[in-house]
Amino acid sequence: MTEAHQSGITGIYPKEIAADNYYYVRSCIRQNFFPGSETAFLKIMRNVLGKNIYDDAVHTTCTGIGYHSDIVPFETIQTVVARQFALMTEKGFENLAVSCVTSFGIYCEIVETWKNFPEELDKARVNLKKATGREFEIPRNIAHASDIIYKFRREIAKEAKYSLVNCLTGEPLNLVEHIGCHYAKMFPEMGVGGAEFTSVLSSMIEIWGGAVVDYPERRHCCGFGFRQYLIQANRGYSISNSRKKFESMEPYHPDAVICNCPGCTMFMDRWQYVIAEMENKTYGQGGRGIPVLTYEELAGLVLGYDPWDLGLQMHQVNSEPFLDKLGIRYIPSQKYSGKDGKIMAGPVIPACIK
Amino acid sequence: MDLFKRLNEDVRFREGLKACMNCGICTAICPAAEFYDYDPRVLVTTVESMDNEEIESLLKSDAIWYCGQCMSCKTRCPRGNVPGMIVSVLRKVSQELGYFTESRMGRQQYAIAKTVGDNILSYGYCVHPSKINPGLHPEQGPVWEWIFKNREDIYTRLGANFDKPGAGALRKISREALDELKAIFDETGGTELLKKIEEFSLKKAHESGFEPNGTTEDDYFREVYKKNDHSGIK
């Protein structure tokens, strides 16, 4: 790749990202698999960046997984989204900060639909009013939570305790970034850097000292495929697509994969274990996998948060090799602790992947 | 029934189908086309033919169920078509008309309604830790077995408000919020769709000699959830 590209071609996609006062909508998958990431995000927003972000008890799932697996009608999801907007409006906010990439895509798609088909917006208003008595305003700004971290990546860099550099060699760590499909593939102008060379994560990685790997299957889907994962018989689709990515990135020896979508993070983590079981194949060095991290986890590590407070113990692929390269100190015995510091027995470590 | 007209009632169909020039740019990078006998370009041209018989057999076929909704096709199509969106509408109509039970992949909708559908209405989440049973999800690995077993400890340690009222990750969604969600489903056809999926599925199950009881444990659920070959289904 030439120098010209590394500086980024973001100029043609000038995405606006609100600077403060966000209404936070959580992600089903992130809460389930990486709850520490959402905790870290709010902590960074409030404690490091001094932002006002509202965490509402009454919002629900956007039903996006149900919608994309076709058991939730378009009209229904429009109205559920309208309800989230109504809650935001009622709390006095105009800027939506979205934790989930599927949801982010849903919000963008629905707002775009309402622009092109105003009768759909009218219907959503009527439906919401009838069902809940609520009214709503369309957010002034919709940002994925990774957009916000991107926006403040320099401020985070200033507070950084660690840099994404191999502490032994001084070389930048090689990081693969994987962008969730629904972040920019549907609406390239809604993503930082567009759909083809999305720079929301690569800009963070570079400014925090790491190097971004450009590998052939960079843009390929992780393979979630909604119904293709939800049904056991279809999971071959899901794993095969992830495998295609790993095969493609392997020659570049990435130190970790960073994702902005919680689903991608989880699948690219778990499928490495299943591939190891099925094919006795691992993609990291020394029989290990390649750690797959959320961008919140990455930001948290850079800021010096404890890896086990971030929730790295919830990953199937162990992240210790990555932490060691970063020179991050951690207490191994704390990895599997429960609430109030209680030490628990850890998970079974599979023989196929260390 | 004029199926093309029926499809065209949905704004997403009108948004997704402009005019295909058969360039194949969608198929080239389609994750489903790589691993399934599937070609989004061919699907679009079939729909575009407006041939009622062709569309009917499409609605009864596996072909509409292979797409993984990644929407990579939308980024690239030089004519602004969105095969992934057309697929959504085909699936909707296939379910409304009960055609989905005619194909192996279509029948799987029963299992999705039983899992994700129930999660949404009972918990307010599409997925919930208590519903990801390691037995049904061996691919989640030993780490998930550990999380599943110790979930209260682990989630609490990571700052979640697990299964409790108030804000926070994995908070218990209040009765009022769940009631609003249900009211929205009732008002907008969401409940109706879930009912249709169940009715058509159970009809097919009974015709084929299954004895489903409407849970994720029943024989029909296991058949459609686990099997790649539905030789037992008529």
Added chain:
Amino acid sequence: MKAAEKFGFRVLETRVIDLENFDGRLLRYVHRHEKSFITCLSCGGCTATCSAGNLIEFNVRRIGLLLRRGETEGLEREIDKCMLCGKCQLVCPRGINLRNVIMLIKKGIVKFKNGTPEKVEL
């Protein structure tokens, strides 16, 4: 327990045609002995008139395509469906002797199966 049974699914085979890695011996053999084949336009004129294709599931245009993509297995499956009537040659806008192409494929399949080394240029 085997891994695929444990998980209930397996890794799928890719359907992607890999134009870099395919066995081009059969193609080169046909090109050498029936030069006209190289000018095929994939217009489908042959398929439209094909005697066999009008009776059974057989697309003679695809024979040329399978050959050019090195899909010998597909050719083995399809090639005997041709009745060798030669009508395709009559309609071909490029005058390709498709009948001879098919004869050569049949011969070539046997030849290369037996491992006869063949070093010819495209």
Added chain:
Amino acid sequence: MKSVVIIGGGVAGIETASALSDFGHNVVLVEKTDSIGGKVLKWDHLFPDLKSASELENYLDIKCREGNFAIQKNTTIAQASQSNGKWMLRTDNNRVIETDAIVVATGYEVFDASRKEEYGYNIYDNVITSVDLEERLKSGKTITTRAGYLPEKIGIIHCVGSRDEKSGNHYCSKVCCITGVKQSIELHKLLPEAEIYCFYMDLRMYGQYYEELYREAQEMHKIQFIRGRLSEVSENIDKRLLIKAEDTLSGRPLKMSVDLLVLLVGMEPGKGTKSMAGICGLETGKDGFLKTSDMHFGNNKTGKKGIFLAGSCIGPMSINDTISNARSAALEVHNYLQTK
């Protein structure tokens, strides 16, 4: 004696200027750069007969040297106004030219391939455009990869920036198909060992001898034509390019790695064309090119009295079409001046 100002010193401008001066009019040719000839100066050989572009250069050169018309280089038009049936043109160096008629011959610009980010132009070392290739061919240097190796596999990609809503260009640029065929033949002659693949949607061999050249490419040069539009390009660790398309005739995705990738870039209205539209108040069509008063029998006229169009400011055109079009523009202007 009536006067005509011709704006643009490319093929269309020179041919129109020459023909109108032969009719006995007082002709001034205005060119924004310091050289006459336009983009043709960069071309190596012309389709479909592979004539050396230098022959065309000579032809234009003779027209300029022997033609009875004035040439003003390094000049652009900043303003235009009309009074008493005359047009007054103000140049960027503040000169005013009074004229009876104007011929806009401001031509096209090559599509900027870096706008198709997924094709990797200006990102990956071995992705070049048909214009880059033409320059390399003209330089006479060996065609190699950036690292200096002889390419073994070459991909040629049709419809880059044409027939593409994502580029904002719905139209067909007409000349790319035949340019691809021509360049693939030239590459094969220079690199007889290389395998060359053209990825196309339709092969629009609309001109005389184009179809024959296509057949020659297949028969004599073993060029492979694959029906499928390029979806994306990425770089392998060895700097080869992984390309993906659908083999639409097989109905399956297809991938291959190539050492060199040539993007057949289309035509867009030139900056000069857009600027003249603004200055003279000329109408543009859906494609952004200048609109003629009638596609069939007014194809050099505009809605503005005294302003005429010649060449590829009207739409994508080959060189021979441009020359014919320029001559017809000259005749149109001549007839107009006779009635004035």
